[in-house]
Amino acid sequence: MTPLSRHFLSLLLLVAAALTTGCAALTNPVADGIPVRRLPEEILGRPKSDYRPIPLTLLRINTPKEYRLDKGDVLAIVADEILTKADQPIPVQFTPSGDRPAVQGLPVPVQEDGTIQLPQLDPIVVKGMTLKEAREAILKQIVEEKKILQPGKGRVSVELLQPRRYRVLVVREDAQPIQPQFAAAGPIAAVIGGTKRGAAFSLLLEPGRNDLLQALTLTGGPPGLEAKNEIIIRRGTYDPDQPAKGFVRIPLRLPPDQPIPFTEEDIILNDGDTVYIEARDTEVYYVAGLAGATQVPLPRDYDLRVIEALAQVRAPLINGSFSQNAFVAQAVQAGIGNPNPSLVTVIRRLPNGQQIRIRVDLNEAYRDSRENILIQPGDLIVLQERPSEALVRYLTQTLRLSTTWELIRSPRFTQIGVSNNP
Secondary structure (H helix, E strand, C coil): CCHHHHHHHHHHHHHHHHHHHHHCCCCCCCCCCHHHCCHHHHHHHHHHHHHCCCCCHHHHHCCCCCCCCCCCCCEEEEEEEEECCCCCCCEECCCCCCCCCEECCEEEEEECEEEEECCCCCCECCCCHHHHHHHHHHHHHHHHCCCCCCCCCCCEEEEEEECCEEEEHHHHHECCCCCHHHHHHHHHHECCCCCCCCCCEEECCCCCCCCCHHHHCCCCCCCCCCCEEEEECCCCCCCCCCCCCEEEEEEEEEEECCCCCCCHHEECCCCHHHHHEEEEECCCCEEEEEEEEEEEECCCCCCCCHHHHHHHHHCCCCHHHHHHHHHHHHHHHCCCCCCCCCCCEEEEEECCCEEEEEEEEEEEEECCCCCEECCCCCCCCEEEHHHHHHHHHHHHHHHHHHHHHHHHHHHHHHHCCCCCCC
């Protein structure tokens, strides 16, 4: 029997064995997927390259021109015949934080109801007032209502000794240990954790600086690559009957045709608010079949398509080693088969929980970007051979093995290393 006859006989035996034992190339359970060209655009996903980062200035408060008083503020007040005497020097107060100039007067806190209490005077509501308006309200009661001072006589002044603070919790699943420069930038009451993942910060933010950008700056900056490109703000307590109540989602990248989905009111942080930066551990894809079985993280800010995703795991894509066998090379050129696996099935779970199988022609994906579809979180990529590709691979391996065995049995090989010298 000639070598060519033996190869064709081996080919027939291979087909028979595949039909009787269930070759994966012939009994692929996911090979009946829907071709890419038959799917709507919403299933294929939108490229991340279409998204643009939002300006960080949108996460910052437009600082008001005048400070408005509220509960928690501490004022420095000078009021002759009420708190001070006209013939006595005015006491000087240094601010607790040390980042403000000293002020004159005695400390008077703004109560929970927004009022201040001064001797001989009725409670004065100062909530929502400026410092100038608060002084006028005190002066009006001293001069006009209580007639303690004559108009134009005595000293009355109001200055801000210590602004109120908003306690905000920041929970980051990407946070680095807090750096000394961050600690010097503002007050930080406590730092819990300090590892790369799972760090929490308790901040005290002043009015006018109680915005999302300030909270991010004090805890390490915008979310890193390990975190999602969004920030979640939770206000108040969680209500199981209304889970969306007090829940604000701030995306950091948006398509150019989508309007900004939040307002300045949404990025203002109040006492008791929690800022959460979530890790993107679930943004992965899976590979099976001839590419092996593994889990691979998806990049956050750029796209990954089928070919690139398979290249990440070093899958067998384009391999020219078959050309060393003339018989196989002629078979491939004749259209009998291809030695490279080209059957890809992407198993994707839809938002409604259903599962869809997408069939991708890998050979076509090299030429047409529409066939080289985007990979979405949770996708399972199955790489397998078509029947003709399995046959060509078998022929490649068989011919290589047969050639090697014939070389070993040849007289020239047995004479290697044998010397004819006596």
